[in-house]
Amino acid sequence: MIIDLISDTVTRPSKGMMEAMMHAKVGDDVFKSDPSVNALQEKMAAMFGMEDALFFPSGSMVNQTAIKLHTNPGEQLICDKWAHVYNFEGGGAAANSGVSSMLIDGNRGMFTVEQLNGLVNDPNNIHLATTTLLCIENTTNKGGGACWDFEELKKIKEFCTDNNLQYHLDGARLFNALVAKNESPKQYGELFDTISICLSKGLGAPVGSVLLGTKAHITKALRIRKLFGGAMRQAGFLAAAAIYALDTNVERLAEDHAKATKIGEVLAGCSYVKKVEPIETNIIIFNLNDDINEVDFIHQLKEREILISSMGSGKLRMVTHLDFTDEMLKKLIFELKEI
16 A cells, blocks of 8 residues: 655546546537536636636646736746745746746745835836736645635735736645635635636646636637647546536545644654644645654655655655545554654
């Protein structure tokens, strides 16, 4: 029994999801004639109360498309120093859109509206890049699945409005935040100009992310998606899996959160663990004692058929997901106590 906690992207389609995929009605999505893709886009736009949506093969492509549609080359975006759009998308903001990034020294991937003061460049100063976009990530990946305070997000929205900034949400794991904080999709749809949602993480779909925005945004995004090589043909097989995930796997995210909390409690009691980050959703980040080699530790777990990942700087990560069973949880706890 391999226990794979490297990410929540390691899940495989369930029997029900496979059946939905096998019975999907498909067409050519490049010509907007795939009924399953159209149904997914309409479903998500309605869910968030936004005008339109567009299906993509990956979350990074969605975020990079949002950055490109909100900016021009030579401009600047603002994000946290741990943001996925800055750290884990291959330098795409610079390569694809020609924009620089102003980084905020936040807390676990989150910052306050007060920290934004003085960061927006004077648009009349020709020596400085024009600041045009602010990006938020919820939940924060590198921050250990932390959830933003919604009231703070509303204050930041006011700041964006006052400073003519577009407001993009990297919501790769937004549904984890919605379940953990008892919030609704429409709350976020009312707040952000564009939102990216990943369907292949906690929700368990095999492939795909969605960009939400106005009809004007999506019309422009359609061309950018083509430019990035993201146009797909009979993508309805993937869209059918995504629809199944949305209908079946949202509320059960609470189970992943509970398991993560239990793992965190066990780790906190292990003598070889120096620190466990606060756990709100399905990500557990912890540090080993200084005298323990993390590579050796990861190898020890691998020998016990447990797979985890390193985030660098001494941080190790486990991510719970729908394929992580109660039996696996028991085995993991036993092995952690035995090491």
